[in-house]
Amino acid sequence: MDAFLDGFSVVTQPGNLLYCLIGVLIGMLIGVLPGLGPAATMAILLPIVVTVDPVAAVIMLAGIYYGAQYGGTITSVLLRLPGEASSVVTVFDGFALAKQGKAGTALGIAAVGSFVGATVSIVALSLTAPIVAGWALDFGPAEYAALALLGVLLIATIGSGHPVKALIAASIGLLLATVGRDSFNNSQRFTFDSLQLADGLDFVVVAMGLFGVGEILYNLEERHGKVHVPAAVANIWPSRKELKQATPAIGRGSLIGFFLGVLPGGGAVMASLAAYATEKRVSKTPERFGRGAIEGVAAPETANNAAATSSFIPLLTLGIPANASMGMLFAALLVLGITPGPQLLEERPDLFWGVVNSMYIGNLLLLVLSLPLVGIFVRILRVRPAILAPITALITILGVYTINNSVFDIFVMIAFGILGYLMKKVGFEPGPMVLAFVLGALLENNVRRALLIFEGDPTGFVTRPISGTILALFLVAAVFPVVQAVRRRRAATTVPDETTQREDVLR
Amino acid sequence: MRKQTLSLAAVASTAALALSACGGVSTTTGGDDGGEYPSRSVEMYVGADPGGSSDLISRQIATGLTEELGETFSVLNRSGSNGALAAAEVQQAEPDGNVISVQNASLFAITPLAVAEDEVTNIDDFDVVGGVSRDDYVLVTNAENPWKSIDDLKGAGKKITYGTTGVGTGAQLACALTYESGAIDSEAVPFDGGAPALTALLGNQVDTACLQTGEAIENIENGKLTALSVFAPERIEFLPDVPTATEQGLDVEVYQYRFMTTPKGTPQDVKDTIWEAMQATFETEDYQAFNEQNSLTPMEIPGDEVVDALESDKQRYADLVEEYDIDLGDAS
Numbered sequence: 001m002d003a004f005l006d007g008f009s010v011v012t013q014p015g016n017l018l019y020c021l022i023g024v025l026i027g028m029l030i031g032v033l034p035g036l037g038p039a040a041t042m043a044i045l046l047p048i049v050v051t052v053d054p055v056a057a058v059i060m061l062a063g064i065y066y067g068a069q070y071g072g073t074i075t076s077v078l079l080r081l082p083g084e085a086s087s088v089v090t091v092f093d094g095f096a097l098a099k100q101g102k103a104g105t106a107l108g109i110a111a112v113g114s115f116v117g118a119t120v121s122i123v124a125l126s127l128t129a130p131i132v133a134g135w136a137l138d139f140g141p142a143e144y145a146a147l148a149l150l151g152v153l154l155i156a157t158i159g160s161g162h163p164v165k166a167l168i169a170a171s172i173g174l175l176l177a178t179v180g181r182d183s184f185n186n187s188q189r190f191t192f193d194s195l196q197l198a199d200g201l202d203f204v205v206v207a208m209g210l211f212g213v214g215e216i217l218y219n220l221e222e223r224h225g226k227v228h229v230p231a232a233v234a235n236i237w238p239s240r241k242e243l244k245q246a247t248p249a250i251g252r253g254s255l256i257g258f259f260l261g262v263l264p265g266g267g268a269v270m271a272s273l274a275a276y277a278t279e280k281r282v283s284k285t286p287e288r289f290g291r292g293a294i295e296g297v298a299a300p301e302t303a304n305n306a307a308a309t310s311s312f313i314p315l316l317t318l319g320i321p322a323n324a325s326m327g328m329l330f331a332a333l334l335v336l337g338i339t340p341g342p343q344l345l346e347e348r349p350d351l352f353w354g355v356v357n358s359m360y361i362g363n364l365l366l367l368v369l370s371l372p373l374v375g376i377f378v379r380i381l382r383v384r385p386a387i388l389a390p391i392t393a394l395i396t397i398l399g400v401y402t403i404n405n406s407v408f409d410i411f412v413m414i415a416f417g418i419l420g421y422l423m424k425k426v427g428f429e430p431g432p433m434v435l436a437f438v439l440g441a442l443l444e445n446n447v448r449r450a451l452l453i454f455e456g457d458p459t460g461f462v463t464r465p466i467s468g469t470i471l472a473l474f475l476v477a478a479v480f481p482v483v484q485a486v487r488r489r490r491a492a493t494t495v496p497d498e499t500t501q502r503e504d505v506l507r
Numbered sequence: 508m509r510k511q512t513l514s515l516a517a518v519a520s521t522a523a524l525a526l527s528a529c530g531g532v533s534t535t536t537g538g539d540d541g542g543e544y545p546s547r548s549v550e551m552y553v554g555a556d557p558g559g560s561s562d563l564i565s566r567q568i569a570t571g572l573t574e575e576l577g578e579t580f581s582v583l584n585r586s587g588s589n590g591a592l593a594a595a596e597v598q599q600a601e602p603d604g605n606v607i608s609v610q611n612a613s614l615f616a617i618t619p620l621a622v623a624e625d626e627v628t629n630i631d632d633f634d635v636v637g638g639v640s641r642d643d644y645v646l647v648t649n650a651e652n653p654w655k656s657i658d659d660l661k662g663a664g665k666k667i668t669y670g671t672t673g674v675g676t677g678a679q680l681a682c683a684l685t686y687e688s689g690a691i692d693s694e695a696v697p698f699d700g701g702a703p704a705l706t707a708l709l710g711n712q713v714d715t716a717c718l719q720t721g722e723a724i725e726n727i728e729n730g731k732l733t734a735l736s737v738f739a740p741e742r743i744e745f746l747p748d749v750p751t752a753t754e755q756g757l758d759v760e761v762y763q764y765r766f767m768t769t770p771k772g773t774p775q776d777v778k779d780t781i782w783e784a785m786q787a788t789f790e791t792e793d794y795q796a797f798n799e800q801n802s803l804t805p806m807e808i809p810g811d812e813v814v815d816a817l818e819s820d821k822q823r824y825a826d827l828v829e830e831y832d833i834d835l836g837d838a839s
Binding site: 040042043046136137138139140141181183185186196198318321322324327328337339341342404405445449 | 552556557559563566570584585586591592621622623625674675695697699702703705706709711713731797834
């Protein structure tokens with residue numbers, strides 16, 4: 001407990017506070033610009049930060065990471081550009097709200113949700129890190145496979161489109177995930193003998209194409225139609241009613257995010273997806289989702305920030321980096337002469353608690369910073385489409401190039417942009433496709449890995465307690481809506497025509 | 508306090524600078540007319556994502572070269588195909604030393620065993636300036652398992668699963684050779700890199716794994732993992748108590764090493780300048796501490812010796828793979 005309090009005295013030293021501020025500011029900035037991610041930014045800054053005090057350096061790098069999570073929301077809501085897989089879900093309701101002139105509300109609730117989610121996660125981290133870390137180790141390939149399967153099912157329930165169309169889009173997403181060299185026997189799949197495709201498609205490239213470029217093309221067509229600019233964007237503060245609406249979503253999102261975020265690889269995506277699906281399921285009015293439901297923004301944004309925080313747990317307690325950004329933090333710690341792992345807490349309590357507690361302060365800084373900034377950001381929407389579209393196009397092209405310094409990726413993005421435009425024209429949501437694409441590799445590789453470990457015996461999936469439980473959940477989730485539909489059909493003979501209603505709101 | 512404020516200002520301003528320059532977009536004006544090298548910022552491609560050991564080593568060298576030569580050496584990540592895409596960038600560049608790369612031995616010595624012939628990157632297409640360091644593999648198991656040596660695995664009485672850092676990597680080759688030449692019943696389980704393989708091993712999801720020393724050493728030292736073998740020619744400095752595979756009666760020597768390359772036909776004086784600056788970097792305390800922290804063994808040998816090592820390793824691996832009938836992938 002003393003060490004915990006000492007941690008606060010470490011953070012509140014003026015120098016460390018300033019580094020924390022610089023970190024979250026840089027993080028927010030790169031989060032807003034698609035492409036350059038937190039890992040690359042940390043890599044660029046690494047040689048500079050190692051010259052300063054170790055604790056300050058790590059505080060700053062951590063700030064970049066969770067600051068970027070905040071920033072990413074802004075482009076998702078305003079420009080339909082999800083910077084990473086975990087904010088894809090935010091796009092559905094966030095962008096819908098923005099179109100209704102409620103961008104400020106969406107961003108405001110996202111900021112509040114992010115803050116709460118991160119804070120809950122930090123508290124949980126402080127109290128239970130070692131226990132939860134052990135739990136993450138119980139997740140083997142079989143468990144990941146079951147979780148990814150559940151995720152694919154959840155995708156179908158997401159967004160506003162028809163579930164069958166969502167499933168079709170998801171299937172194409174799964175197919176896209178197979179592009180690249182097979183990671184078990186190295187054979188080429190859909191690479192057309194191109195080395196550029198040998199490692200598969202990059203998520204950010206696909207997402208920015210389908211969402212960003214697709215949206216730009218779609219808007220160009222609509223240019224002569226009604227005015228795109230929403231009337232009022234002034235209300236930054238969510239109303240009391242909206243806050244009340246979002247509160248349970250934020251609570252559930254925090255918990256889901258914390259637990260799933262501990263899982264390395266795919267944890268944050270699953271968290272945002274599961275949080276959204278949960279809200280839609282428990283909601284009394286699920287039809288609002290995808291058309292500007294405030295919970296649809298609050299839940300995934302809370303969850304992905306909670307997940308970002310809990311992804312520190314494997315690094316700090318086991319010495320395992322859960323993602324590329326954690327990998328850079330691992331490297332930074334090594335450079336500073338500190339090896340992350342189980343003994344970090346004993347050997348360097350000042351650093352451990354200093355960093356953990358800096359996240360309380362950092363998130364508070366982000367909340368204070370982002371709320372006033374929301375007012376400035378939403379003004380982007382007032383820019384005429386004729387000016388905004390080329391600027392957005394430029395940002396996406398530049399952003400995609402900086403990920404991998406690859407011109408090829410720019411063309412891939414444009415191709416997916418055209419696909420995204422066509423999908424939108426015929427009423428398909430790109431969201432399920434992108435999410436299935438992310439989960440596809442996770443699903444396939446882990447099923448194959450598990451089968452190798454089980455020596456080809458598939459009963460292993462069911463007999464292992466955790467994967468068995470997840471699969472049971474999967475069955476319930478798959479069967480429940482069917483049963484419900486049958487019941488409803490029996491109860492009422494006339495079903496209101498929902499599709500026409502949907503078209504109205506989409507316009 | 509004064510020092511802290513100063514360095515703070517430095518961080519802030521350099522951060523802004525670095526971020527604005529990070530796109531790495533620069534005008535390639537082609538060869539410079541014989542002036543002093545380097546006359547402008549140099550691009551250093553690395554065939555891996557930020558955060559891995561390849562990336563960190565490149566960045567460490569880039570920092571040293573920037574200090575020694577006064578121009579910025581900026582690292583550009585161009586990951587994919589185990590470094591083949593970054594290699595292609597260097598291969599296609601003007602041979603003036605403005606595009607260079609620290610490359611991995613595995614791309615030239617091991618990847619050819621795992622990919623189709625037309626995808627093979629050939630060392631003859633590059634000039635090799637000099638060696639950097641060696642990165643050793645270690646065979647580890649969860650400490651809960653009773654095994655302490657390779658011999659113990661032979662008597663395990665079950666099929667041993669082994670996690671690898673991916674198909675066609677040195678980690679896979681080291682493990683596969685060990686199990687095949689030791690006649691141990693085994694199954695390879697490829698993961699996407701070292702961290703997921705380590706996670707699976709710590710959770711005892713796989714029986715053993717071959718990892719890079721730097722990835723595993725922390726958990727070996729704290730007793731969560733048992734190191735069964737290293738694959739270096741002799742015991743390595745960082746794990747002095749762990750016997751080599753050769754000591755345990757198996758002819759398995761597999762290791763990763765890295766070296767500086769330039770496009771074929773780069774003028775000798777340019778290469779000399781780079782090599783001298785690299786050697787000066789090797790001498791710095793910072794660099795030596797970096798090697799120590801990442802469990803890297805210096806391999807600072809001249810370029811022609813690197814080429815010899817690559818040629819002989821490539822042949823040796825090919826012979827072993829054939830002898831034990833190991834399938835690293837779709838090599839045909």
